[in-house]
Amino acid sequence: MADGTPSTVPEIVRELNARFGDAAFTLQRTADGMPTLWVAVERLQEVLRWLKNEAPKPYKMLYDLTAIDERLRKNRLGQPAADFSVVYQLLSVERDLAAPRTAAGDLRLKVALQGGTTDNFPHLPSVTSIYPNANWYEREVWDLFGIVFDGHPNLRRILLPPSWKGGHPLRKEHAARATEFDPYQLTALRQDMEQEALRFNPEEWGMKRGTEEHDFMFLNLGPNHPAAHGAFRVVLQLDGEEIVDCVPDIGYHHRGAEKMGERQSWHSYIPYTDRIDYLGGVMNNLPYVMALEKLAGIQVPERVQCIRVMMTEFFRITSHLLFYGTMAQDVGAMSPVFYMFVDRQKAYDVIEAITGFRMHPAWFRIGGVAHDLPKGWEQKVQEFLDWMPKRLDGYRKACLENSIVKARCVDVAAYNTAEALEWGVTGPGLRATGCDYDLRKVRPYCGYENYDFEVPLGHKGDIYDRIVVREEEIRQSLRIIEQCMKNMPSGPYKADHALTTPPPKDRTLNDIETLITHFLQVSWGPIMPAGETSFMVEATKGINSYYLVADGGTASYRTRIRTPSFAHLQQIPSVIRGQMVPDLIAYIASIDFVMADVDR
Missing domain, CATH: 3.30.460.80 (NADH:ubiquinone oxidoreductase Nqo5 subunit)
Incomplete structure (x- = not known):
């Protein structure tokens, strides 16, 4: 070797x-x-x-x-x-x-x-x-x-339409901007052809249309169905209400985020990361900027680490609250989602006060954060910490102790740790099986080793355990945020490094060299050293990571975004075969995915 x-x-x-x-x-x-x-x-x-x-x-x-x-x-x-x-x-x-x-x-x-x-x-x-x-x-x-x-069992398009004739977009000869193509036109004839291309043919997937006694029914769930949680289609092979098999169909939300990484500068790509798991906010910035900090050899100050932890945990809470409410809604409870949206808005009030934006702050930077914490931030954070615990206690009675929720979720769509690993399941879906694997504990980053919190675990790996794990994770995130607030280090909000982008604003007003660097790094982009780098974080829905290839330029040569939701949707058939259609609805809700995280 x-x-x-x-x-x-x-x-x-x-x-x-x-x-x-x-x-x-x-x-x-x-x-x-x-x-x-x-x-x-x-x-x-x-x-x-x-x-x-x-x-x-x-x-x-x-x-x-x-x-x-x-x-x-x-x-x-x-x-x-x-x-x-x-x-x-x-x-x-x-x-x-x-x-x-x-x-x-x-x-x-x-x-x-x-x-x-x-x-x-x-x-x-x-x-x-x-x-x-x-x-x-x-x-x-x-x-x-x-x-x-x-030897692949069915090598066919997955993100692009089955009728796609435009080649293979991540090859270097393929353009990265819409302005490099002729205007797209959807005529009535072309629309009919595209619709026909989406017709499901069971034989192509190794499925039989029936048995000697009766025919199977093939049902399209989605891509426009409220229970599909986005532009997502599952074609079901049904024997009455029983699911014999199914084929998840993705790609309806594909935006080419990895290709965009080749055309944007290292710095200007940060807002694109926000839109991957669009409920994760700055959680999406984190693996990207930390991968680049590894590549450039940037050591961020302790204050930056603490700020990043606090803000990512806020987004974990807002994401889990949306899961909690919609999960309850999908099994028949209407009220919780409205109450939980009130709580999410209170969290977003804190996020907006600190970052200036709500869902998509794009606030983390290479080497730090966009600006320091504003005056009075502690009061806003404390108000939320005082508000949230008693609300969670109410939700536990309304949801987790609800007999209907238990009947729909306990022992339904269960899988064990070995099956989870086989399909690439991470995050709460893995921990619900009893596997004590959380990157914040196993591979601490951003100083997570200094925080006192527990990793919630399930036992059966069923829908109910997945709810319980996320509910408890909200409580643990509150513990972490409180520790951040009480122990926030002093110091700079950006690293003192030439590739920190952009440099601290106050220095640009007094130092012409820093001002020139600021101009070049924002308009043209910082020049990262050639090499390969990656970073993994425990995101809201599982492990999220960026794998970046730098070729000594101002933009990425190859940007790979590994998202948890892509892996989780592929697991659906192995879990849901033999169960009922209503069980599928509850199972889909328990996965906790967004299609931008799947399709990128």
Whole structure:
């Protein structure tokens, strides 16, 4: 294996070398420090199978799978020659829990591929037989890059329409702005063709239309249905009220956020991150700016860390309150959602007083936050802390102790920890199975190791447990916010670093060099060093992360957004088969997703 001495080589790399030999891998150095190995296409399945099933403390979760168009990249820093690379990120919860605070459970494998012309697409074997959740990820890579996964059970468009003829948008030859295309026109004929392309054909998905005794019914739930929680379609195969099988259909909300990362500067891309999980606010800024801070070597002040923790926990509360209210509504209770919107508005009053905006503040910055906390912020925060606990006590009686809610949710749509890991489930959905895995504890960031809070866990992994976990997480977020308020450090709200963007405003008014830097970094963008970086956070709906490839310029060469909701929706068929249509409605609500987080 190229590069690395025994004293610095991670444990999993030593294990892989012992099993497959040093020559099987090429070690790549990355800014995030994640073990990153290049492996030959021919050995990919063998290596992944060993990692999942035979390795000590195995990697049960395929956390992410994506690709990079390498053809225009200038600074590949000694990596193997490739036109495209496919990237597999694995996660071992067992390794993380055995060695907390070390990110021991991460592993990134990369495969180099040649060929990239319109009549010469790269090929590699599908890994769906090893990791079932690779299904959607491989479809996504085919859809956006044109990379073919041999042996995939149904390699077809997933984010773009089935009728799409515009190529593969994340390839470098594809334009990134609408102004580079002819105006879009939807004629009556074209609309009919698009509608026909959406017609569901059961045989294409391996489904039978019936048995010898009777026919199955195929029902479209969505994409315009209030219980679908967004532009989301699930095609149900029904035997009466029983769900025999189903096919989730996404892509109706796709906005190309990853492609936008190639055209925006590092700084001007921050507002785009707000719109991914549009209920997460600054929670979406956090993994992006922290990935860049790793790349640039920026150490943020303690005050910045505390402010970030406080504001992300506010958004965790607002997101969970919306989940709580709509979950109750979907099982028949109308009142709670209205009361919880009152509480969300009170939280947004605090957020607006501090950041200047409500849902989408885009307030975190590379190296800090947009401005310091305003005068009187403590009073606003304290008012909310005084208000919220008694409201939660009322909701517990109205919802969690409600016999109708229990009848609809207890022992319904349950899955265990092993099944959750198999499908890439993270966040409250994983912890509801009893798995004590929260990045704020296992891999503390932003100083979370200094806060006193508990990680709520479930036992059965059913809908009811998922509600209980989120309800308790609201209470824990209140504990964290109170600690932030009482122990807010003094000091600057931005790091003293050349790549902090933009520089502190007061310095730009007194220092011409800082003013020039401010102008360049805002209008043109900071120049980040070449390399690869990533960062994971415990977001409102599960683990969210950004994987960024910098090529020594003012914009990202490749921006990968790994969202929890994408993984969670892929799990639906495995959980809901054999249950009833009303159970599906409750299950969808319990997932807690937004379609912007799925489609990006």
